[in-house]
Amino acid sequence: MMKCVEIRKMLSAYADGEIKGRTASELQAHVAQCDLCRAEMKTMDVLQSKLREMMSEPVEAVDVSNYVMSQLTSRQATRISMFRWIGVGAAMCFVVLLLVCLFLASSSTERATMRIVQNPPRRHITKVQHDPPPQRKIIVTPIEHHRCVERVAKLHAPRPYYHRHIRRQHVADRRPIQDWKSPETMHLAITSSATADRIEKTISVKLGDINLCQAKVTQVNLQPNEDAASITRPELEVVENRGAAMNQIGG
Amino acid sequence: MISDEQIIELVLKKHIDEYQELVRRHQDSVFRLAYRILGRREEAEDVVQDTFVKAYSNLASCRERNKFWPWIRRIALNICLRRAPRECLCEAIDDLHDAICDRESPIEAEVLKQVDISCLRRAVAELPTCYRTIIVLRYEEELAYKEIAKLVGESVDVVRIRLYRAKKMLAQQLAVMNDEVC
Numbered sequence A: 001m002m003k004c005v006e007i008r009k010m011l012s013a014y015a016d017g018e019i020k021g022r023t024a025s026e027l028q029a030h031v032a033q034c035d036l037c038r039a040e041m042k043t044m045d046v047l048q049s050k051l052r053e054m055m056s057e058p059v060e061a062v063d064v065s066n067y068v069m070s071q072l073t074s075r076q077a078t079r080i081s082m083f084r085w086i087g088v089g090a091a092m093c094f095v096v097l098l099l100v101c102l103f104l105a106s107s108s109t110e111r112a113t114m115r116i117v118q119n120p121p122r123r124h125i126t127k128v129q130h131d132p133p134p135q136r137k138i139i140v141t142p143i144e145h146h147r148c149v150e151r152v153a154k155l156h157a158p159r160p161y162y163h164r165h166i167r168r169q170h171v172a173d174r175r176p177i178q179d180w181k182s183p184e185t186m187h188l189a190i191t192s193s194a195t196a197d198r199i200e201k202t203i204s205v206k207l208g209d210i211n212l213c214q215a216k217v218t219q220v221n222l223q224p225n226e227d228a229a230s231i232t233r234p235e236l237e238v239v240e241n242r243g244a245a246m247n248q249i250g251g
Numbered sequence B: 001m002i003s004d005e006q007i008i009e010l011v012l013k014k015h016i017d018e019y020q021e022l023v024r025r026h027q028d029s030v031f032r033l034a035y036r037i038l039g040r041r042e043e044a045e046d047v048v049q050d051t052f053v054k055a056y057s058n059l060a061s062c063r064e065r066n067k068f069w070p071w072i073r074r075i076a077l078n079i080c081l082r083r084a085p086r087e088c089l090c091e092a093i094d095d096l097h098d099a100i101c102d103r104e105s106p107i108e109a110e111v112l113k114q115v116d117i118s119c120l121r122r123a124v125a126e127l128p129t130c131y132r133t134i135i136v137l138r139y140e141e142e143l144a145y146k147e148i149a150k151l152v153g154e155s156v157d158v159v160r161i162r163l164y165r166a167k168k169m170l171a172q173q174l175a176v177m178n179d180e181v182c
C-alpha cells in the first residue's frame, strides 16, 4: 500500500500522463478513498490547465530574417576575402620558393648580396574585447535565526557563500523541519525584485500569517571601481512573534 | 509548399537565400520558447538571431532534416540557458520544499480556478530558471518527460521531481498572491 506522501509526489506526473500500469491503478484506488489526495489531484489538474492557458497566450511576432541573412552574407564575404588572401599568400610562397631555387643554383659568392624579403600576406585580426565578468556580492541576511533559514538561504545563495557563512553562523535550532508539529499549513513565500545592479529576494517560511523564519538574499553586481566592503549590510529585522509561533507548533 | 528538408538541401548546395524561408518559418517558435524562459523581449530576440546564425553554420550536422524544429529547438534552448542568470541552484534544493510540500494542499482547486493568469505569469517568472525551463518544455512544447530529460541532460526522475516541486512552488506562491491583491 502506498502512503499519502508517496501518492502526492506522483500526482504531478500522473496528471501529465507519465504514470501507467499498476502504479496508476494503485494511485487511482487510493485517490478514490482519500479526500486529501483527491483534493491535491484536483489542484494539480487545475494548475495544469492554468499553465496551458498561460502558455497559449499569444506572443508578439518577430522578424529577424533580414538581420540573420545580412549576418550570413557578411560572414560569407569575410570567408571569401580570407580565401583570397590565402590564395595570394600561396602564390607569393611559390614565387619565393622559385627565387630561392634560382638563387641556390647561382654562384655561392653572390649569395650574400642577394636578399629576398618575403612579405607575408596581411591578415585581418579582429580583437574581441571581452568585458570582465561582473563582480558579485551576495548578502544573506537572516531575519530570523533558525535552521530553516539556513536551508532557505542555501536554496537562494550561491554555494560557496553558503558554505562559508550561513552554515557557520546561523544554526540556532538544529531540529529538522520535519519534526515540527504544524497545526496549520506552512508555506514558502518568495518576493523578489531586481534592478540593473541588484537582485533582492525575501524568502519566508510562513505558518498561516506568522513568519517562522525569513531571510533576505541580496545579490549586488559591483561597479568596476566599487569595493565589496563599501556595500553596507542591510539591517537585521526581528520577527517579534517568534515565541507565539513556536508555542503554536509545539516548540 | 517546399519542405524544410528540401530547403536545407538547397542551402547546403550554396543557395543561401533559401535559408531566409527557414528562418521565417521557425522564428516565432524560437521566440516563444526564449521569451517564456527568459521573460524579456529584447533578450529573447537576441536568442532568435543567435540561434539561426549558429544553426546556419552547423546546418550540415542536422542529420534528420525532416526534424529541423527539434534540432533548432535544442540550439535555442542551449543559448537561452547560457544567458539565464546563474542564480539557479537546483541541485541545492533539498528537503525543505518537500517538507513543506508534504503538508496539506496550500490552495484549493476552487480558489486556484479564480486565480488570474497574470498572477500565474508572475509566479512562473519567479521560479528558478531550471524549474521554469522544464515547465515551459512541458506545457508550451508539450514534451514528454523522456524528451525533456534528453534536452536538459538530466534523468527522467530529476525531471519528474523538478516538475513536482515547480508545481508545488507555484501553488504556494499563488496562495500567497491570492491573499494579497495581485
Ligand SMILES: [Zn+2]
Pocket (backbone or CB within 6 Å): A003, A004, A005, A007, A030, A034, A035, A036, A037
Ligand atoms: Zn492520501
